Amino acid sequence: MPGKNVAPGGEPASVGVDCDSCEEFRQGETEADAERDWSRATDCRVLLRRHQDSAECVAREPR
Numbered sequence: 273m274p275g276k277n278v279a280p281g282g283e284p285a286s287v288g289v290d291c292d293s294c295e296e297f298r299q300g301e302t303e304a305d306a307e308r309d310w311s312r313a314t315d316c317r318v319l320l321r322r323h324q325d326s327a328e329c330v331a332r333e334p335r
């Protein structure tokens with residue numbers, strides 16, 4: 273399926289350094305969504321945002 277993994281901006285989603293913790297939260301949200309566990313999906317989003325607001329996230333560091 274060409275084009276499926278390309279973002280509208282033209283950047284591949286896998287570009288750049290990603291944060292392991294962010295990845296875990298996103299994966300948890302995806303799994304919860306798949307199970308229609310909305311409260312757990314919301315939890316994951318809240319935890320992800322809280323994590324990104326804190327200093328422990330390495331992905332949001334501007335270079």
Ligand SMILES: [Zn+2]
Pocket residue numbers: 291292293294295323324328329330331332
């Ligand atoms: Zn992070």
